[in-house]
Amino acid sequence: MTNTKELSVEDKLRAIYDLQLIDSRIDEIRNVRGELPLEVEDLEDEVAGLSTRSEKLKGELEVIEEQIKAKKNSIDEHKEAIKKYTKQQESVRNNREFNSLTKEVEFQELEIQLAEKQMKEMKASIEHKKEIIAQSKEKLELKSNHLKHKKLELNDIMAETAKEEEFLTQKSAEFQEQIEERLLAAYTRIRSSVRNGLAVVSIERGASAGSFFTIPPQTQVEIASRKKIIIDEHSGRILVDSSLAEEEKEKMENLFASI
Structure with missing residues (x-):
């Protein structure tokens, strides 16, 4: 898939995190149906x-x-x-x-x-x-x-x-179109290999969400700079900084509330 506009790393991170929030919401809906x-x-x-x-x-x-x-x-x-x-x-x-x-x-x-x-x-x-x-x-x-x-x-x-x-399924497809194939493939692979479906997580108290392994300060600085895609060496998940995560969560909550 070829994007008409080359996204910055920050835009890619926002898009992949938005996709994660949408897919997680779909997971919640399906979990309500359960078995x-x-x-x-x-x-x-x-x-x-x-x-x-x-x-x-x-x-x-x-x-x-x-x-x-x-x-x-x-x-x-x-x-x-x-x-x-x-x-x-x-x-x-x-x-x-x-x-x-x-x-x-x-x-x-x-x-x-x-x-x-x-x-x-x-x-x-x-x-x-x-x-x-x-x-x-x-x-x-x-x-x-x-x-x-x-x-x-x-x-x-x-x-x-x-x-x-x-x-949400339609929105998920739309966001997938914004993400380059290689990154989307990594997201899909990670998501399918973890039980909670979280392929993209934010930094919380110096560690990736849901992990007890502290991320080195230098790596945290790199994540916050939003200049490259960083994978957590312990959980294998894509990492985003907490500020970006909060901004995108608020944006997605507004989207969900509009349904």
């Missing part, structure tokens, strides 16, 4: 998972009920076969035919016993699945209500901060 967006996303996934599980269980119930119907039909068929074979025994001509029919009757009775046992197991499975469905339904209702409240909470926060965040 809410992730909570909402997790709840949405959980609700979807519970809904899918309930639908799957309902589908399994329908399959089992169809299987029970089929077993009932097969029992009726086996009973009809028993009647048929029993009647045939009345007109047999020898013991071999009678015994053969007796075996058929016994086989049909065994088939009925097996079908009844399977039906009993299926009915137990249905009751178990119904219990799980009821529990899932209760859990789904709780999670859905929780999700509804979390969404409302997030929407309220978004409504309160959306305008300000949009304005």
Whole structure:
């Protein structure tokens, strides 16, 4: 990116510190939202998972009920076969035919016993699945209500901060355009490597803000002269003098108040 006007070091320091104040304000806004967006996303996934599980269980119930119907039909068929074979025994001509029919009757009775046992197991499975469905339904209702409240909470926060965040994001982009690529890259790198997002800090009581390491007097004089960009050797942050910081803070506070 090529700037139309070459900025002095002091102007660069003011621009980079202003950018820091704007980005820190955006961080504050996003911190207010905190983990809410992730909570909402997790709840949405959980609700979807519970809904899918309930639908799957309902589908399994329908399959089992169809299987029970089929077993009932097969029992009726086996009973009809028993009647048929029993009647045939009345007109047999020898013991071999009678015994053969007796075996058929016994086989049909065994088939009925097996079908009844399977039906009993299926009915137990249905009751178990119904219990799980009821529990899932209760859990789904709780999670859905929780999700509804979390969404409302997030929407309220978004409504309160959306305008300000949009304005500040635009301002951040504008200030980035004023800063040379090399300095902006250093700012971005430092900001992403520190937990509080502070890449540019002022001198407070002889040390960089948030640090206990004293900055040598000669370095403090250089920082105050605003003739070159100075990096704190301990924290790795870009340093500005407290007077410049106060001036820019007041300017930015007025900007924030105008939103």
